[in-house]
Amino acid sequence: MIKVYINDRPYDVVDGITIMQAATTAGYKIPSLCYHPRLSTYGGCRVCIVEVEGIKNFVASCSYPVKEGMKIHTNTEAIRKARKEIVELILDNHPQDCNVCMRNGMCELQNLARTVGVETRDFEGARKKYDKDNASPCVTNNQEKCILCGRCVRTCAEIQNIHAIDFVNRGINTKISPAFNASFKDSVCSNCGQCINVCPTATLMEHNYIKEAFAALNDKSKIKIAQIAPSVRAAIGEYFGIKPGQNWEKETAAALRKLGFDYVFDTQFAADLTIMEEASEFLDRLKNGGVLPMITSCSSAWMKAMEQFYSDLIPNVSSCRSPMSMLSSITKTYFAKQINADPKNIVNIAFMCCVAKKYEAARPELEIDGMRTTDYSLTTRELGWMLKSAGIDLPTLKGEEFDSPLGQSSGAATIFGATGGVMEAALRTAYEFATGKTLENIDIKEARGIAGIKEGKIDVGGTEIRFAVASGLGNASKVLNEVRKDKNKYHFIEIMACPGGCIGGGGQPYAGLGSQPFDIGLLKLRAQALYNCDVAKVIRKSHENPDIQKLYKDFLGKPLGEKAHKLLHTHYKQ
Numbered sequence: 001m002i003k004v005y006i007n008d009r010p011y012d013v014v015d016g017i018t019i020m021q022a023a024t025t026a027g028y029k030i031p032s033l034c035y036h037p038r039l040s041t042y043g044g045c046r047v048c049i050v051e052v053e054g055i056k057n058f059v060a061s062c063s064y065p066v067k068e069g070m071k072i073h074t075n076t077e078a079i080r081k082a083r084k085e086i087v088e089l090i091l092d093n094h095p096q097d098c099n100v101c102m103r104n105g106m107c108e109l110q111n112l113a114r115t116v117g118v119e120t121r122d123f124e125g126a127r128k129k130y131d132k133d134n135a136s137p138c139v140t141n142n143q144e145k146c147i148l149c150g151r152c153v154r155t156c157a158e159i160q161n162i163h164a165i166d167f168v169n170r171g172i173n174t175k176i177s178p179a180f181n182a183s184f185k186d187s188v189c190s191n192c193g194q195c196i197n198v199c200p201t202a203t204l205m206e207h208n209y210i211k212e213a214f215a216a217l218n219d220k221s222k223i224k225i226a227q228i229a230p231s232v233r234a235a236i237g238e239y240f241g242i243k244p245g246q247n248w249e250k251e252t253a254a255a256l257r258k259l260g261f262d263y264v265f266d267t268q269f270a271a272d273l274t275i276m277e278e279a280s281e282f283l284d285r286l287k288n289g290g291v292l293p294m295i296t297s298c299s300s301a302w303m304k305a306m307e308q309f310y311s312d313l314i315p316n317v318s319s320c321r322s323p324m325s326m327l328s329s330i331t332k333t334y335f336a337k338q339i340n341a342d343p344k345n346i347v348n349i350a351f352m353c354c355v356a357k358k359y360e361a362a363r364p365e366l367e368i369d370g371m372r373t374t375d376y377s378l379t380t381r382e383l384g385w386m387l388k389s390a391g392i393d394l395p396t397l398k399g400e401e402f403d404s405p406l407g408q409s410s411g412a413a414t415i416f417g418a419t420g421g422v423m424e425a426a427l428r429t430a431y432e433f434a435t436g437k438t439l440e441n442i443d444i445k446e447a448r449g450i451a452g453i454k455e456g457k458i459d460v461g462g463t464e465i466r467f468a469v470a471s472g473l474g475n476a477s478k479v480l481n482e483v484r485k486d487k488n489k490y491h492f493i494e495i496m497a498c499p500g501g502c503i504g505g506g507g508q509p510y511a512g513l514g515s516q517p518f519d520i521g522l523l524k525l526r527a528q529a530l531y532n533c534d535v536a537k538v539i540r541k542s543h544e545n546p547d548i549q550k551l552y553k554d555f556l557g558k559p560l561g562e563k564a565h566k567l568l569h570t571h572y573k574q
């Protein structure tokens, strides 16, 4: 430890950390923009400047290390004036359209301007003129709003290892773009949406389908069906200013009915269905010498990344559709029959924590007899916006149950939303399918926690199953490179594209001012909301869900059967 002085007060801090880290531990939040604690230091925006006695120029606190006896001033007149001017200069070539901007009220630049005291806009800087890239069903790019903080570029490279975007051009023409100025649609972007989570402005946003969703809700000739992903319930409260860590599933069901949905189903029902198919597929491969390790397939951004960068591993990837797509298949077949409806009159709208689900929804491989199954996939943020704009104050609503028969789920399905949850759910069922015995300790601790890579083993009927769990595509690439070297290292691998799993999805509410995207504390709170829900359920194994048992008995036949293959499985592009 060394002693430093911050604003004339002494503090003992760890040697070698930056001034910003020292200030944070001492209780000072230095304003910043390009800085992110989980990314490499860029030091480009200079918003975090401070004065250090004995150094002539202001220094960027995000990159300058502390030294014994250093005297730091974070809040002098000169610093306040310089910081304000830096933010004014950033604003000078930023559009003046806050009132009509989708991030109005949730914009870091707007907040920063207030924090540093910008009260007038005295200069009219050169404005950037670009066409908005709206072609991708997932990510839109409006470079007129970009302040070149580079957080998106570093996230895509350092967290996700995808490298889909970078700075291009020079000077006033500098912008962020996929290679060759391509649209996101034609790039290697995995659609994970993590760049959206870290973007401080409305430059990178999800392609929103709010207008289409409202139009469908107002169409009297349609049967409107909603489903919500596991992690939506763990985060939607944050959109309404409630602290993270609570489960809002019943209030969300009530809110969706108030929005006008005729049926509100739960993606978690289909998570149980996925486990029936995936556990059966795994045991089939294990018993009959199929390709191992088997790799989970429910994360849509992982699927796109896999097809682009790991297509040699296609035989390893489970053929199961994701729970979202399974539920959409079942509503337009089994459920349509139950209510005597023409599936063409059903509109399936899925509310997901994920941006890439929009791409998944549009995949032709998932059509059934030429019919699209998920009509629209919207993010948790889009749901929050729809509810607010319809005057529905979710946290104050009296909770309601999901509709039957596609609304009941096990605890295993709930934990799908956190990294390791799919593995734990699959192992609970695979064990009992393989052995015919009850799995006594169903909490598979090695699969839990926010770590990016986890490993474990479990004895399944005398065979030791070695498994791995990776969240974040950067971590996934490390595990997959191991698999390329040694196909026998694992039997079963779960991969989720987003850090922490779906709870950290690219479509989740923007992290609050006190926390950052992929902040470990935030992810832990969201995960805990799901694990608490698992423990509170009487049924905690997918195969024990009575409505799933009925679905197989009345309609599907058996797992991996002919009908299941047509409706619940898919194939991938080389």
Ligand code: HC0
Binding pocket: 228, 229, 230, 231, 232, 267, 268, 270, 271, 298, 299, 300, 322, 323, 324, 325, 352, 353, 354, 357, 416, 417, 418, 422, 501, 502, 503, 505
């Ligand atoms: Fe996920 Fe899913 S866990 S991908 O992030 O498998 O969006 O929560 O809905 O489909 O169930 C998202 C979350 C899901 C799916 C489920 C899976």
